[in-house]
Amino acid sequence: MSWLGPEEWQAVALSFRVAICAALLSLPFGLAAAWALARGRFPGRGLFSALVHLPLVLPPVVTGYLLLLAFGPEAPAGRLLDALGLPLAFRWTGAVLAAAVMGFPLMVRAIRLSLEAVDRRLEEAAGTLGASRARTFATVTLPLIAPGLLAGLVLAFAKALGEFGATITFVANIPGETRTIASAIHAFLQAPGGETAAIRLTLVSIALSLAALLLSEWLAARMARRVGA
Amino acid sequence: MSWLGPEEWQAVALSFRVAICAALLSLPFGLAAAWALARGRFPGRGLFSALVHLPLVLPPVVTGYLLLLAFGPEAPAGRLLDALGLPLAFRWTGAVLAAAVMGFPLMVRAIRLSLEAVDRRLEEAAGTLGASRARTFATVTLPLIAPGLLAGLVLAFAKALGEFGATITFVANIPGETRTIASAIHAFLQAPGGETAAIRLTLVSIALSLAALLLSEWLAARMARRVGA
């Protein structure tokens, strides 16, 4: 792919990094949220579910603005994180946050569906064999929901590759820092004569996601074979 | 909500219609695609999976652009549909298509996860009881994947509410025809001082999705209670 310019390569590398980080970063939170929704019985469960789905319902730009309002350089949360050495605004870390937030509802739903399909009787069995709740979770529940985790990761990764509305709104479109493939494509499409560059990047994006998908399908097939299902 | 103007009401009503139609319309296709991915063993399965995920990976504007290429008034597919009395260009029907396409990967994955969790031994049992494959599907598989179908509908509905990038690119933003809540919010945000209107519509959007979510959670809880899980 020598037909990509250095700036474009930069965007590809950044997108990849952002997508991987976003997918992995949101995994534990997605798991926690999915658990709460699948197993929890607490007041406000419906509202919590709505909150999780919000990034799906809102136009991405709105989500981006909300992130900007919450984590911008002049917002208290943003300042706090900055002081803690994790600046977000207009950094690639912010792009990760934006992508993670946008992919969150997808990840939560995938994990939740898997969780709801877990045979609780196996967890009971683990308990009678001496496994604490944490251990049961780690050794029984987690492996059994692996398909959901994998699906969640794939969805979050793919979404992160395609996401630009919230990203560009929250962290702008700064080459090498926050200009992901999607932002670049968008910028190219807005400028006169940017189509060819946009098409090139689109193809790269498709290739990246295809690779991720094939990897995930292969992993899923291996898991299924191991379970013998 | 008398604080919404008539144009805004129109956008709300239209969004609702588009989201409902998009979710329901994509259900059979999503089911077929999920089936092929979960159960099918055909060459090109990986590519097919990538194709299904494409709307997630591509920036929405690109998807909209591709839709325009495929279903625009000058494209063969667009002409055909037009001749069949289903014009898409600049119509709310086109907005439905755009929303359905954008939500498709989410719906497929939800259904697929449920399908993969189905206990195949129950399908075997149905066969030995005299149920044909079609009947087994309708009376065993389908009810068992109901959680996935419901999740798919919810995700597609929510996504349709939030989608504007592909929609506005494919069918523009015509009040009463294609101006959905998301498009309207986006438009408001482009002009200085549009925030209050945008916030109003955002709240409506949240309310709509909250209602849909609560409905789906209630349905899911009922189903779970009936199965006794």
Place this chain on the structure above:
Amino acid sequence: MTLSVALRHRLSPAFALEVAFDAPPGVTALFGRSGAGKSSILRAVAGLIRPDEGRITVDGAPVFDSAAGIDLPPHRRRFGLVFQEPRLFPHLSVARNLRYGRRALGLPAAPAREAEIVEMLGIGALLSRRPSGLSGGEAARVAIGRALLTEPRLLMLDEPFASLDAARREEILPYLERLRDHAGLPILFVSHALPEVARLAARIVVLGDGHVLRAGPAAEMLADPEAAELLGPREAGAVLTGTVGATAEDGLTEVHLPGGTLHLPGVTAGEGARIPVRIAASDVILALEPPRGLSALNMLRCRVASLHRGKGPGVMVGLTCGPDALLARVTARSAEAMGLAEGLEVTAIVKSVAIGPADLGGG
């Protein structure tokens, strides 16, 4: 209607099925140790496994024929199968589970038949419940009822009574006997309980490691001292056919055998009917001359036909009592003390109560 099975199928590198047997109308028992391949055979017959090679025919018409490329899907075979696990549909009530097959087949509702089966299985109180809360035995019973209601042309039962109490078994067995006797359909019956097998089965197929070790009529197999080794010596016994005679006031019915008359409790067949009576080898006591003052009512004059020393301290004695063959298992010490030898006349003593309903055919 007769089922013929001949197939070869490799399930794993370590296990392959290679079996051939016929199942005429009536019960054919598949007997064998855990892992012998019983369930796999039922799956193949039902169409849930596609064998590598072979032919499965019903009255000569193939439902599967690898050479001819025939492989009917399960629902077109119309074979009922009660799986080893209940496999109830979790989203349907018990009642709708029961009716599932009839609806799938487009059969008209059969309220009378349904009521009869529900009554027999004792699941009337469960009809509106979902399967998830059922006890193990309750679920097993619903699964039996679900298969019975489809009126299959072949019935396969995979350890249907494993989780049922003895009393419940006694309620279901007569139903299966009636089905066997009146519906003329082949029934493949997997069970580890030889009394049940002996009571129901006309034929026994003994399986081991995917192969047929021995197959034949139940009466022969059970009375054959060699086959007894395979079935387990404690379970060996003979199945005799007797003619039902008068029933006395005290509930004992005369059953006439060529070698004598037995007085048995719990016979429900009518006078003149011919019923099989199973007498376990370990329930027979031999005496050189008819003893007196004994609580056992049943004595048959027999002649010793064969003596087989097994591995343990027991001797399996083959007897001919008129035209019937009987088995008795005695200790080697007794055999010696009594001077048992081929041709010797002995009296076989059987306690009436040792022959329970489970050993009595008909009903």
Place this chain on the structure above:
Amino acid sequence: MTLSVALRHRLSPAFALEVAFDAPPGVTALFGRSGAGKSSILRAVAGLIRPDEGRITVDGAPVFDSAAGIDLPPHRRRFGLVFQEPRLFPHLSVARNLRYGRRALGLPAAPAREAEIVEMLGIGALLSRRPSGLSGGEAARVAIGRALLTEPRLLMLDEPFASLDAARREEILPYLERLRDHAGLPILFVSHALPEVARLAARIVVLGDGHVLRAGPAAEMLADPEAAELLGPREAGAVLTGTVGATAEDGLTEVHLPGGTLHLPGVTAGEGARIPVRIAASDVILALEPPRGLSALNMLRCRVASLHRGKGPGVMVGLTCGPDALLARVTARSAEAMGLAEGLEVTAIVKSVAIGPADLGGG
């Protein structure tokens, strides 16, 4: 170590548990018809159901006490439970299923113990397989092994042998007997097979519709003509305790009872050991005087203690043979013909081979 259970729990509007019983070290059998509440009791003891009310204690220390608000989670109770269904972990190999509990508990690996259990259960060839392809009986055996390897302080077995062949049962029962005799832990054993119950259990709790119908020492329960009705008349019998004597060359071992000496095959306990011997009521023949020329070697002089007429044509005869109680089931006709009456001296004839290993304790 003794388990005490007293609880009340409503499972559904139609079914409530209300039970209280003690389980001292040794085997306590839970016996009852399908749906009686056996599995639910095990679930409550294991901590998988939280009873509405009650107390479950081990040597007085509560693992559950509704009044005190105590409810230990299952893993802190250290009670092993073999469920009615195998419940194997589908994502782990058989070997890792077996080791799951020890690892969870932080116990060191026990290769010798593991090898012994694997050998006993005959699952050596399955170790590297996933559970999904296992046969019904294979899965059941792995589940048994998995629970045994955790070295629980209480063991609960819910119909562990339902899908196993007789030969396999014979291989597992001695292991359970050793466990019972040497580990000093209470074992709750659910089974529909009375021979197994009689062989293993020191106590029997008969359940019906969520309530304890009767409970007591196995020997008493089995020999009590009234309790016999609950257990099923064909299954009733006495459990006597005898002292092992010499074993002859032909493999028969003398077992001395106060009322006489039995000659039994397959006794593995050493000379001088005291072992329980189960004699089913239907295996006993009564004679007014000791007969001769009979293949049965075992005769005990007894006195008729009671006569119970049941619903059928049978009479349950309670006998005292020295200090032991024995049960015999004869037909009413025989009882009359023999003039059986309380106080009458009779000879009880028991075929040696009618007492098989399943009815023999120790080992």
Place this chain on the structure above:
Amino acid sequence: ERLTIFAAASLAGPLDAAAELWSEESGHQTALSYAGSSVLARQIMAGAPADVFLSANEEWMDAVEADGRLVPASRVDLWGNALVLVSRASSPLPLAELPQALSDDRLAMALTEAVPAGIYGREALTALGLWEAVAPHVAETDNVRAALDLVALGAAPFGIVYATDAAAEPRVTVAATFPEESHAPIIYPGAALTVGPAEDFLAFLQTAPAQALFAEAGFTGPPGPAP
């Protein structure tokens, strides 16, 4: 030291070239963040670390200025643009005939109440007395490029875009140019948000070599001195 420039997306092509030129001259690195003016303005008002803001319209620059984010007196009008009617047909069309020519078809425009190109277009059509007639036919898009795409792909026969957009799209031709007086002047204002190099860069954009790059892309010069 890197200069961060927040610029309206429509400036992309010539601005990239100009920034490169300036980097070579001054030795400063530049980072160009392109997005819609509205997005950029909001980011700046939220504290974005930008040094230069190049807006596609005056209102958003006004908003940023009112927020006190500009280096005083650094604001300058940099370029102008013309508004044109494009179509796929190669024949010119008198603007007055637009309603008839449209018949039942659509006229593609950027959002007429939000996006500058759309606002100018509506203003011009109103001034020409055509708005009432064409309003029901307007298909509004998110940005002006999308409106151009609709025409390029044949979804709409006509569209109103900037002259710069029309010049870069070979599939469309300019059917008519809106008279300058029919709408407010199309102005691209720029301002420095930090002192130093940002001001130098703004100055550079006004030099001849820079202006030549923009002229090549179809931009006109600044419409007279800043007010």
